[in-house]
Amino acid sequence: MKTILIVEDEITISRVLKAYLEKNGFSTIQSYSGREAIKAFATHRPDLILLDVMLPDGDGWSVLHTIRQESTCPVIMLTALGDVDYRLKGLTSGADDYISKPFIGEEVVARVQAVLRRSRTIFESGDTKQYGQLKINLHSHRVDLNGNEVTFTPKDLSVFLFLAEHPNQTFTREQLIENVWGIDYDGSDRAVDLAIKRIRKSLEGWSSEQGEIKTLRGLGYQFSVYEK
Structure with a gap:
């Protein structure tokens, strides 16, 4: 079972994400701040992170930067900001995908599944x-x-x-x-x-x-x- 770290300070949204992901066979860990997220990542080593851009103790970019210094764990950014510059900033900073709020739960699950598929073994050759x-x-x-x-x-x-x-x-x-x-x-x-x-x-x-x-x-x- 794949584990997803949800980093979202809005409790209602976090609960919705948790419900949709667990309904589709994922286990979840919830963090509500950047500091909690970094600790949870170090402790649980999730398979993928859903990372909100706006956090109470900073922003998701800082969390992403910290994670990228030691890991290639897939990260999908969540934000209410739909501007293309924010999308490009996320991809440039090492994010694997970007979802704008408001979103549909099924879409988030589909994006998570797609990113995990692309992150799995691409080649069967041992060459x-x-x-x-x-x-x-x-x-x-x-x-x-x-x-x-x-x-x-x-x-x-x-x-x-x-x-x-x-x-x-x-x-x-x-x-x-x-x-x-x-x-x-x-x-x-x-x-x-x-x-x-x-x-x-x-x-x-x-x-x-x-x-x-x-x-x-x-x-x-x-x-x-x-x-x-």
Whole structure:
């Protein structure tokens, strides 16, 4: 059974989320502040976090930043602010999805299920690929560069592994969104560009002579490598 950490200071909303999630087979933990959320995360290590942006002792962005320093646990942001800038801020900060209030309980459950599906094992192959100092285990989802593990957000890892599974193939933004974010994603395709930018930053130190995440103008992105 998957455990969901609900971080929401409005008790009524928290209870509604708890009821819908438990009805659909999830166990839940409730926190009502950022401080409680960080403690609950450290204690219970949930499978996914529903994180409200507006909290009584700060904001969800700070909680997300703290969690991302040590974990790639999937996070869905909840907020009454529907402005696209807030959506982009959440995705840029490492959130996996974004739901605006007011929302329908069934939609939240569907989003949780979709994010968990995308966070599960993507590849059945146990092959390990190595390109110079970059080593990719498609089974364990581990990426090492120069002998050190590379840390990605869950979404960035999914984008990178999808590209790595198809080396030297070009994918448009729309194809990446469909395969990584899912066909139900209704956000901006700029999320793809932001993910690629973060992935490149994480891979700084990987020699361009061994490979690169290449932009093909007007076409899309490609994991361009030289296989031996």
